Amino acid sequence: MIEQSVWLVPFVYWLAAAFIALGYILNFNRGEAGEQLTAHIALSAAAIAFLLSLALAIMGLWQGPPGQVILGEWFSSGMIELSISFSLDVIGLSLLPVITLIALLTLRFSVNYLHREAGFQRAFLLLSLFSGAMSLIVIAGNAVLAFVGWEIAGVTSYLLIGYAIERTTATRNAVRVFVTNRIGDAGFILGIALSLYWLGSVEWPEIARHGSELETLAAGVVIMGFVIAALAKSAQIPFSPWISRALEGPTPTSAIFYGSLMVHAGVILMIRLAPLLQQAPAIMVIIALLGLLTVAYGWLSGLSQTDIKSSLMFATTTQVGWMFFWCGMGWFTLAAWHLALHAIWRVFQFLASPGLVNQIDKPTPAVPEWLSRQRWLHRASLQRFWLDPLADVLLVRPTNSLAKDVQYFDEQVVTRLVGLPIYSRSVSSLSQWEAIQQQKPGGPVDVNQATGVAGRLMAWLANLLYWFESHLVLREGGASLWDSMRRIGTLVERVEQLLTEPRYLILLVMATFAVIL
Numbered sequence: 001m002i003e004q005s006v007w008l009v010p011f012v013y014w015l016a017a018a019f020i021a022l023g024y025i026l027n028f029n030r031g032e033a034g035e036q037l038t039a040h041i042a043l044s045a046a047a048i049a050f051l052l053s054l055a056l057a058i059m060g061l062w063q064g065p066p067g068q069v070i071l072g073e074w075f076s077s078g079m080i081e082l083s084i085s086f087s088l089d090v091i092g093l094s095l096l097p098v099i100t101l102i103a104l105l106t107l108r109f110s111v112n113y114l115h116r117e118a119g120f121q122r123a124f125l126l127l128s129l130f131s132g133a134m135s136l137i138v139i140a141g142n143a144v145l146a147f148v149g150w151e152i153a154g155v156t157s158y159l160l161i162g163y164a165i166e167r168t169t170a171t172r173n174a175v176r177v178f179v180t181n182r183i184g185d186a187g188f189i190l191g192i193a194l195s196l197y198w199l200g201s202v203e204w205p206e207i208a209r210h211g212s213e214l215e216t217l218a219a220g221v222v223i224m225g226f227v228i229a230a231l232a233k234s235a236q237i238p239f240s241p242w243i244s245r246a247l248e249g250p251t252p253t254s255a256i257f258y259g260s261l262m263v264h265a266g267v268i269l270m271i272r273l274a275p276l277l278q279q280a281p282a283i284m285v286i287i288a289l290l291g292l293l294t295v296a297y298g299w300l301s302g303l304s305q306t307d308i309k310s311s312l313m314f315a316t317t318t319q320v321g322w323m324f325f326w327c328g329m330g331w332f333t334l335a336a337w338h339l340a341l342h343a344i345w346r347v348f349q350f351l352a353s354p355g356l357v358n359q360i361d362k363p364t365p366a367v368p369e370w371l372s373r374q375r376w377l378h379r380a381s382l383q384r385f386w387l388d389p390l391a392d393v394l395l396v397r398p399t400n401s402l403a404k405d406v407q408y409f410d411e412q413v414v415t416r417l418v419g420l421p422i423y424s425r426s427v428s429s430l431s432q433w434e435a436i437q438q439q440k441p442g443g444p445v446d447v448n449q450a451t452g453v454a455g456r457l458m459a460w461l462a463n464l465l466y467w468f469e470s471h472l473v474l475r476e477g478g479a480s481l482w483d484s485m486r487r488i489g490t491l492v493e494r495v496e497q498l499l500t501e502p503r504y505l506i507l508l509v510m511a512t513f514a515v516i517l
């Protein structure tokens with residue numbers, strides 16, 4: 001049956017990405033000569049995914065939606081059971097062709113747009129990964145499987161925003177976007193954990209069925225984690241600043257990420273959780289208010305923009321804010337229609353924007369007169385309501401401080417405990433560590449120097465074993481005793497040598513902590 005092949009939709013994208021990566025490693029699709037092969041692989045996968053999603057939609061229209069399709073067991077431990085399941089309901093069958101069509105159009109546009117770019121193969125690899133992730137988010141039958149697509153989409157967006165790796169601004173903004181989305185991921189994980197604890201399942205139909213049995217407060221607590229994830233991924237207030245930093249990516253990534261697909265992932269999640277949301281009216285009010293705030297933010301900030309990509313970005317923010325407002329009001333069908341139509345229209349605008357810039361010879365429209373008269377409001381619009389510095393204070397600085405504290409703990413406690421050397425400057429990568437080792441006249445540190453608590457313990461144990469061998473193994477005890485003791489001594493010496501090796505030293509320390517805990 002065709003619904004049993006639904007897993008092929010995300011899989012063909014990831015298979016294409018794996019082939020592109022393998023070709024790059026084996027050096028048969030690199031450079032300009034390899035662009036045609038790379039493009040053919042990615043476009044073929046996208047076309048297959050679109051045709052398959054179209055066939056599934058037609059089957060659902062003709063025979064009715066199959067609903068939940070379970071292909072097998074993924075994980076089972078005690079009361080926790082996770083299935084490889086897909087939701088071929090009205091939502092999945094309606095949105096999947098839209099997702100795959102936009103992916104196909106964007107990949108085709110990228111063939112010419114990224115021609116002779118140094119990162120051509122890298123871009124197509126990441127776009128294929130992202131397309132598969134978005135398809136999985138739409139059709140995943142449970143929250144854990146959707147979270148897999150959620151994470152892959154987040155990582156690929158980070159890598160494509162920092163596509164121009166030689167530019168500090170691009171890589172820095174990519175990190176800002178990544179950190180902001182990690183906050184939403186924490187909310188998603190919280191929602192999954194609470195669903196397992198209170199509802200006993202993470203399958204979307206089970207969450208909807210058992211969610212109606214929860215009390216209002218419990219339903220609100222469960223849904224709150226998912227709401228935080230949705231707000232962060234869709235750049236809603238207070239997480240809106242990340243979307244302006246995503247402008248650093250090339251136009252195809254702008255179109256597919258914050259123009260048409262990833263920015264709508266939060267709306268898709270809210271539509272999936274509609275039955276549970278209706279059990280928490282207070283949360284729906286909060287969603288509606290945050291949606292209206294985002295509408296106001298996007299509209300007013302967009303009035304003072306002078307470039308086409310920023311204008312489209314704030315227009316997208318405004319429209320997605322309306323979608324959250326529809327969800328907060330309980331109009332989930334309207335939100336789904338709005339999502340599909342807006343995604344198709346916005347991807348066309350973003351992909352056409354480079355050509356429009358060259359064709360338009362008129363000056364940038366002036367700021368509306370009523371806004372220019374309100375100087376404080378105009379200034380706030382130009383500064384994007386100071387959400388960027390606010391995000392620095394609330395998100396970036398605490399994250400940097402936490403990273404420094406963890407590094408300090410690692411250097412001053414863990415490193416001293418294990419007995420490894422402490423460098424005067426921080427080491428953030430393996431290459432930096434190797435460079436430091438090459439600069440040291442003595443080469444890598446010798447673990448047998450017996451530094452640190454664990455090192456001294458190993459040295460004491462080695463001395464004790466040596467004393468045992470020297471004083472208790474006597475020749476006068478007879479040849480047989482001597483041979484036996486010599487074999488035991490050889491064995492003990494071998495164990496001693498093994499214990500002084502770094503991997504066994506660290507393993508012993510870890511085992512000690514495990515026993516203590």
